[in-house]
Amino acid sequence: MAYSDEMKVFSGTASGILTERLCAHLGIECGNAHVQRFSDGEIRVQFQENIRGKDVFLVNSTSPPVNEHLVELLILIDAARRASAARITAVLPYFGYARQDRKDRPRVPITAKLVSNLIVAAGANRVLAVDLHCDQIQGFFDIPVDHLSGEVAFTKHFRQLRPSNDFVVVSPDTGSVHRIRRFAKRLEVPLAIVDKRRPKANVSEVMNLIGEVKDRHAIIFDDLIDTGGTLVKAAEAIKARGAIDVIACATHAVFSGQAVSRIANSVLEEVWVSDSIPLSEEAAACPKIKVLSIASLIAEGIRRIHAEESVSILFE
Numbered sequence: 001m002a003y004s005d006e007m008k009v010f011s012g013t014a015s016g017i018l019t020e021r022l023c024a025h026l027g028i029e030c031g032n033a034h035v036q037r038f039s040d041g042e043i044r045v046q047f048q049e050n051i052r053g054k055d056v057f058l059v060n061s062t063s064p065p066v067n068e069h070l071v072e073l074l075i076l077i078d079a080a081r082r083a084s085a086a087r088i089t090a091v092l093p094y095f096g097y098a099r100q101d102r103k104d105r106p107r108v109p110i111t112a113k114l115v116s117n118l119i120v121a122a123g124a125n126r127v128l129a130v131d132l133h134c135d136q137i138q139g140f141f142d143i144p145v146d147h148l149s150g151e152v153a154f155t156k157h158f159r160q161l162r163p164s165n166d167f168v169v170v171s172p173d174t175g176s177v178h179r180i181r182r183f184a185k186r187l188e189v190p191l192a193i194v195d196k197r198r199p200k201a202n203v204s205e206v207m208n209l210i211g212e213v214k215d216r217h218a219i220i221f222d223d224l225i226d227t228g229g230t231l232v233k234a235a236e237a238i239k240a241r242g243a244i245d246v247i248a249c250a251t252h253a254v255f256s257g258q259a260v261s262r263i264a265n266s267v268l269e270e271v272w273v274s275d276s277i278p279l280s281e282e283a284a285a286c287p288k289i290k291v292l293s294i295a296s297l298i299a300e301g302i303r304r305i306h307a308e309e310s311v312s313i314l315f316e
Helices: 013-026 066-082 111-122 135-140 151-161 174-187 229-240 259-264 281-285 295-306
Strands: 007-011 033-037 043-047 055-059 087-092 126-130 145-148 167-171 191-197 206-210 217-225 245-253 270-274 289-292
Touching (some): 007 013, 013 055, 013 066, 013 295, 043 066, 055 066, 055 295, 126 295, 145 295, 151 174, 151 217, 174 191, 174 217
Parallel strands (some): 007 055, 055 087, 087 126
């Protein structure tokens, strides 16, 4: 089915503020969709405007509570399909379950693939995601996926903040080296790696630092911050090696458990996160935690998908 020139952008409950911001960048009004709960907790969705033949973008992070927001997204997709939308794009500022992307032990699921299947089965025609935990997750979807990177926004921010020769970018673990290498190349600065090892069970982790951080402003970059334990320990190791200060940045502020209190009591100078996940009241009140909006990045991705233009140009 061909779609009209008009795009419609709707938000689930997890991404209301972000959707308002990106719609402002697009110069359009947010679509009117009612997302409600029945008294027993079931989710009820109804679009309050005609979307027949329209190019529809549904924005909802599958952030905590993950299962609530995931089911809400699936119901939004199904409602749009049954309302005869011509094309449905699921916009995922944060994709929950992304870390369960492989069988790393016997008798466990690959939940990231399961969730991808659910989104496709619900009726999505394509996906626009931001900083999936690993690039290979794009292959879990049997529909086109456009993968945006929050490092674009963070690069612009740090270029304006200080001269580039003051920086060193640090990977918090060996698994993030590929992401860090891209970020360091964009900033044109050296990189270092924290090698985290546990000598034996129930013995604290040993942080070995590969690279030079002395007399530099260290930036720890990752896709998400969950409990904050590894981040705080990495920052301590970097500071002990002579860094002027340690700044962290991550696209997704999951901040579960004691993450906020760990950050507040750590050697970290600042922690920059995007608005892919709304901050809790505790996180918003922490003076070390700063928010950098990625609304303009997502808005440009939506605009380019709607106009059938290249999205990869956003990374050049």
